[in-house]
Structure formats: structure tokens, C-alpha cells
Amino acid sequence: MLSIKNLQVNVEGKPILNGIDLEVKAGEVHAIMGPNGSGKSTLANVIAGREGYEVVGGSVTYQGKDLLQLPPEERARAGVFLAFQYPVEVPGVSNIYLLKAALNAVRKHQGKSELDAMDFLTLVREKLKLVEMKEELLYRAVNEGFSGGEKKRNEILQMAILEPKLAVLDETDSGLDIDALKVVANGVNTLRSPERATILVTHYQRLLDYIVPDRVHVLAHGNIVKSGDKSLALELERQGYAWLTQDSARVSA
């Protein structure tokens, strides 16, 4: 589904990713872990298409297409979803309208008709239950005045409604209490299917207690320095990152 080859990315002329290779197949959940500044969020943002990231080498192929050639909205329509580390407040645009606009744009791309108002509301209410979110938040401006937990639940709500093929969750777990963490995990697990893939970018192992990954990768200094199965996350929990980041210094030297 997603094939990243030797991806090199600069930000303001400074190399941040130094040759990432990553293969994500449909049905898989990959966790990308690593210390602050290792390039985790850069990778998530490059997949989603944020400006300001200069790809200086390598490729990102999604469902056989060159993802880097597509503007963010076309990636979203093709099924790529980024759950933001810091969901953006959009004053004056109500949450429910954004959901409807987004869903209809995706459906249109898929050649489906728009959902009528009743069907849409039924769908949204069902997904609200999944993320344990209050209905009143639908009618507020997007993320405006939402608590940290509400913002993250709102990201998962959008994901649950849009049903992406490839979901990238950028530190969605950070700052969440255990109840909110379970809600996020539940949202991701519900979406898990043989046709979909998920990339969890996270700093902490605890999310992986609830979402069991197929693969775990450790990112340090812009390189994947180690990959393994779920047991790697547990090892990181015990030992921290130091033993790997020293490794990486040697590898890249």
C-alpha cells in the first residue's frame, strides 16, 4: 500500500530525514517510535503533504502512485488521513460542516453520491458513540475551545467517518489520560481491516498496550535504526532509546 524508499527530507535546508525505507502492506499496523527530534512528525507531515518540507531524494509510492506529486486534498481523497499532533482550530467553520464537506469530497472521488442529511447524521451519531464524544461539539467551530482530549477524539471521529485506507496518527496519544487513550485505541482497532493500514507515530509504548502493532520501527537522527515486532516496543520501554541512538550514530558515520 505504502512504499517509502530512501526518503530524504530537508527543512529550511537542514536534513531531517536521511534515507527512510518503509513498506506498509494493507491490513498492517506499524508503529514508528523514537526520541524527540528524530524526524517522526516530519515523516507524518511529508506523507500528508504539508508545505515547507523539501524532499531531496527518494520516493513515496501509495497504491502504485507517486504520492509526493499529489496536493494534500488529493491524497485525502485517495484515502490518506493524518491525525494531527496539534489539531488546528478553525474559527467560524463548524465541526459538522467540515465532516460533511470532507466526507462528500471523498465520496465524490469514489464515484459515490452525497449522503443525504438524515443518513449523514445517523452515521455521525454512530461514530460519536465510538469516540465517546458529546454531540454538542459537532455544532461548535472546529476544535475551537476544545480540551486536548476533545481535540484528539475529534481527530479519531473524522478518521472513523472518512474510513481512510492509510491512517497516520501523529502522536495522537500524547497528553491523553488513560480513558481517552482507550477511546483512541478503540477507534483505530475498529477501523482495522485487511484493506486498511495504520501508521502510529508515538513516543510512548503505552498506546501499544491497546493497539498491537505488526511492526515497530525506531527512528533516530532521521534514520530507521531498528525494526522489529511488538516486542521491540517493550524493549524500548525497559531500556529507553540511548542504546539505539548510539547505534545510529555509528551507522550513519
Added chain:
Amino acid sequence: MAAPSDNKQPSATAPGVALPPPSLESYLDAVAAARAGLPGQSVPWVRRLREEAATRFAELGFPTTRHEDWKYTNVSAIERHPYAPAPAGASAGVGAAQLETLLFTGIAAHRLVFVNGRYAPSLSGIGALPTGVTVGGLAEMLATQPDKLEPHLGKYVPANAQGFAVLNTALLVDGAYIHLARGTAVEQPIYLVFVATHADALMASPRNLVVAEESSQATIIEQYVALDEGRYFTNAITEAVLARNSHVEHYRFQQESPKAHHISGWHVHQGRDSGFTSHTVDMGGLLARNDLNSRLDAEGAECEFNGLYVVDGHRHVDNHTCVDHAKPHGTSREFYKGVLDGQARAVFNGRVVVHPDAQHTDAQQMNNNLLLSKTAEVDTKPQLEIYADDVKCSHGATVGSLDEDALFYLRTRAIDEAAARDLLTYAFANDVLSRMKLPAIRLQLEQRLTTRLLHGRTLRELELI
């Protein structure tokens, strides 16, 4: 809290402006020529009011960019290409059907139409009013019941008013007269339509007076429209006095011809526990300058000014507000937003004066501007002059382009870039309209806003409705 700022005006009689420039003479001649035919001219105080204003206008002339309050708004075009006072009788040429297309629909209102500044009863429909409420043309009042006007007319325009206000008084001819007796409430809005037609090179000088006695209530809609794309000049003045516990909600929608000059002044005088709310929307005109002033002259008075300006091309809009907190426990709220495109220019100056007596004043002011082009320009200035020590005063001003983070966020939710830009622009501006209490007006202004901002898209296409 800001330190009191020095706000000395340049003297109008400074060397070099003592003699009126030749182009001003045409206005002076027009004032002199018009005088004999004006309504109420046989009434001594009315005649005196006009004559004093004419004398003052001859001294002042029009403001120039040397005046601090006009630094960014150059009105020399009004002086260079003189406009002549609009004659009576233009209403005959106005088709009611054509007019209707420009007006707000779906509101039951007491409607007064003014053509080139003069009341047109045939186009108006005042309807049944509650006992104690008088609504009509000012010219008729000047001719028949001037004593009713005497306590108020000309009393609330500040003594140091600029040239446009005194020119309006010198030519005082017609406008709206609204009187609300004690304890009356007008449920339906009073809807004042100022329409320009065949007005090329003409000047309309509507003069309105609103007298709200104790515990009265009304909503006033004021709309400026044009039937053709003439190059004309509207010079409107409204005085409003709100007695104790009275409440007036005001909507002003300026949609003049794209070639028109529009100068307007609202001068409000508020009594104890009175409330004045103003929503002002500027979408038309080549040059518009609005002065909105309120003096909170007794304890517990509240005012709220909301404003939106949407300008593009080479157009210019200037909002000068002044809240004069004269007594304790007054509250003022100002919230202005602007959207500028092309080479448009906007000015916002929010003056707040808190007098030594006005302890426990609570004044807030905000002005946010969104620039859609690199060539648009905004000059925004809060001007707080605080002479009391136990007050809450805040202000803020921003000038910026669209939030790139919000834009990216919407795009990652499958919304294409152009639509996301329009959506954010619309949401920014609509923030002002959403404060309006009359749903019919709000919805129709939203509709006009979409026409201006959405590049042919509809709210439906953006899934906004």
C-alpha cells in the same frame, strides 16, 4: 492600560488654509443658493443652526490628510470635482420593482425610502405604529413641528465636528425622524432606505434624528443603495439620543455605487442604563468614511459596535469610532473585521476616552484584518485616553493573511485549496454577521458576503448550509 495620548488637531485656521480654495467655493455657493428654499427656514433657531454651520464650513472646509483624524483618508476628490446638492423630485424616476431587488426581503418593517436624500412617501410604507411612536420625514417636521426638534437637532454632533458634518447641517433639508415616547417598544424594525438614482455629480445630505425616551425600544435598519452606477456623494449625519433605560439596535448596510463617495456620521448620546448596539457593514462605494461616536453620559450605559468591511479593487474604507465614557460603570464593546483584496485600503481608528469620573468602565476593542493580496493595505490604530484609575480597558489589532495551518488542515480533510481559502475567508468575515440578532438581515447579508467572497461558489457547495 495605555497612557493618555496627545490628540491635538491641527488648527483649521493654520496659515495657508485661511482662504477657502476655489473648489470649495462651489460648495459655499450651493449652500447660499439652497438656503432660501430649505424647510423651516422661517423658524429662527433652524435658520441660525444652518447659518452658523455655513459660517463654520467656510472656515473649516473639508479635512485634509494633515488632520490627524484624516491622515489616511484623502477626500480631495470630493473637493476637486464638486458635487451639487441633489434637487427634489428624483423619486418620480424610481421604479418600485427595481428598488425591491436591492432591498432586504422577508422582513415586516416600517419602511421609509429616501431618494437622493429626500423622503419619498410613495415608495415608503410606514404602516401602523404603536401609540406614542412617530416615524417620518425630517423636512415635514421642520416645516410643521420644529419645536419638537429644537431640543435635539444639532445638539449631539460634537462642537468640534469636521467639515462634512457642518456641511450637512448647513444644507439640513431632509432625512428620517424617529421619536419613541416613554415606555414604547416598536416590534418591527424601522427600515430606512437611502437610494441614489440619476445622481451623477450630485450630493445627498440625509440628516436623521432618533429620539428614544425613557425605557423605549426600537431596531433601526439603515441601508444605502444605488439604482445606477453613478458617481455621487452621500454625506449623511444621524443624531441619536437614548434616554434612561432605552435600547436601540442599529444595522447599517452600505452598498453604494462603486464610484460613489460615502461619508457618514452617527453621533449617539446615551443616558443611564441605556443600550446601543450597532452593526455596520460596508461592501460598496469607492470611498467610505464612517464616524460612529457614542457618549456614555450616565451610569450603567452600554454600547456595542460591530463592523465588517469587505473591499477590493482600488476602494477605500475608513471606520473611525469613538466611545466617550463620561460616567461610571459604562461598558463598551467594539469588534471590527475587514477583508481586503486587490489594492484596497482600510483604516480603523478606535478612540476610547475614559473621563476622570468614569470609574469601573469596562471597554474592549478588537480590530482584525485579513489581507488577501500583497498590495492591499490597512492602517489600524487603537487610541485609548484613560483618565480614571479603576477601569478595565483592552484593545487589540491584527493584520494578516490566511492561517496556513488551518488551510493545510482543511486540505488534509479533502477540501481543495481554493475552496479552503474561500471557506476560511468567509468564516473570518461571517464572525461579525453572526452577532446580528435579526435572522432575516443576517442571512441576507451572509448571502451577499458569499457573492463577494466565494468566487461563484455557493454555501451549499462548501457544505455550509
